[in-house]
Amino acid sequence: MIIQLEQNITASNKEKLNKKLEELNVKASDIVTQHHHYVIGIVSNEIDVRVIGEIEGVKDVFRVNDSYKLVSSKWKVDNTIINLGDGVTIGGKDFAIMAGPCSIENEEQVESIVKSLIKNNVKIMRGGVHKPRSSPYAFRGLGIDGLKMFYKTCNENGIKIITEVMQVSQIDEMIDFIDIFQVGARNTQNFNLLDALGKVDKPVMIKRGISGTIDELLQSAEYVFAAGNEKIILCERGIRTFENAYRNTFDINAIPILKEKSHLPVIADPSHGIGIRKHVSKIALASMVAGADGVIVEIHHEPEKAFSDGAQTLSFDEFDTLVEQFKILEQAV
Ligand code: PEP
Numbered sequence: 001m002i003i004q005l006e007q008n009i010t011a012s013n014k015e016k017l018n019k020k021l022e023e024l025n026v027k028a029s030d031i032v033t034q035h036h037h038y039v040i041g042i043v044s045n046e047i048d049v050r051v052i053g054e055i056e057g058v059k060d061v062f063r064v065n066d067s068y069k070l071v072s073s074k075w076k077v078d079n080t081i082i083n084l085g086d087g088v089t090i091g092g093k094d095f096a097i098m099a100g101p102c103s104i105e106n107e108e109q110v111e112s113i114v115k116s117l118i119k120n121n122v123k124i125m126r127g128g129v130h131k132p133r134s135s136p137y138a139f140r141g142l143g144i145d146g147l148k149m150f151y152k153t154c155n156e157n158g159i160k161i162i163t164e165v166m167q168v169s170q171i172d173e174m175i176d177f178i179d180i181f182q183v184g185a186r187n188t189q190n191f192n193l194l195d196a197l198g199k200v201d202k203p204v205m206i207k208r209g210i211s212g213t214i215d216e217l218l219q220s221a222e223y224v225f226a227a228g229n230e231k232i233i234l235c236e237r238g239i240r241t242f243e244n245a246y247r248n249t250f251d252i253n254a255i256p257i258l259k260e261k262s263h264l265p266v267i268a269d270p271s272h273g274i275g276i277r278k279h280v281s282k283i284a285l286a287s288m289v290a291g292a293d294g295v296i297v298e299i300h301h302e303p304e305k306a307f308s309d310g311a312q313t314l315s316f317d318e319f320d321t322l323v324e325q326f327k328i329l330e331q332a333v
């Protein structure tokens with residue numbers, strides 16, 4: 001059960017509510033976010049929610065029996081729109097395109113990619129500076145100095161940044177230089193990280209775990225919300241299955257299902273989703289048809305020389321074509 005409180009509920013009415021919940025054997029947790037105050041009630045027996053709804057200061061009561069609650073569409077019919085400022089939004093009417101390299105490598109690379117984004121009127125650049133790599137000997141990112149360089153160029157050009165945070169200790173040093181924190185597939189169930197990201201006032205995009213279910217992704221999002229941050233984006237990036245003809249099995253089904261189950265924006269990551277450059281654009285376009293709110297794609301001025309994930313990275317020409325195709329397809333859907 002979700003109990004939404006009025007912003008100005010008095011202490012005595014809140015006390016009345018707490019007493020009533022205790023009487024009804026409801027296990028209650030207070031959730032205070034940037035926007036609202038909620039009480040999540042867990043009940044094992046049927047109760048008449050009207051007796052809660054009539055307490056002064058209670059705005060609304062919703063029955064949500066799923067394992068995730070605040071991220072569920074069962075109580076919030078309006079889709080969440082993430083506002084990055086300067087007219088850049090995710091989850092609104094515009095299809096959001098985020099593009100950039102897998103890893104930030106150097107200033108020349110960032111500058112050339114920013115030019116490609118500007119040319120295509122794309123407002124959000126991706127790029128990792130903390131890279132989760134399967135091998136400890138692979139390139140693991142430029143770290144915080146790389147992020148500052150990345151930020152400087154983007155900031156001068158009005159481009160927003162999404163980049164991965166791998167651990168709690170990185171949040172504070174990164175926060176002034178990013179617009180969206182990305183939680184990678186290997187960290188989807190790092191609950192300490194999710195809790196900590198719930199305490200900051202910056203959007204968080206959570207990727208689906210490598211072998212994660214849709215329900216687990218929604219519960220990870222619930223962690224961030226329950227810790228106080230409502231600005232959450234979900235990302236389908238492919239899962240590990242028995243199929244090995246491509247890097248991951250991009251689960252196109254997850255897009256409409258997530259959109260149905262949750263009010264949060266859903267982004268598709270076709271690059272990691274299929275892992276094969278010549279097919280990335282097709283999966284990106286399919287995601288738009290499936291109802292995604294946007295995509296995150298890897299691009300590079302010289303994909304074959306990229307420090308990481310070159311095999312799934314689009315060239316600038318391929319990216320230009322994809323952006324044009326999105327514009328045409330958008331009319332149809
Ligand atoms: C990435 O975005 O480059 C990345 C490492 O993604 P994922 O966590 O989905 O593997």
Ligand code: MN
Nearest residue numbers: 102298308309
């Ligand atoms: Mn990558």
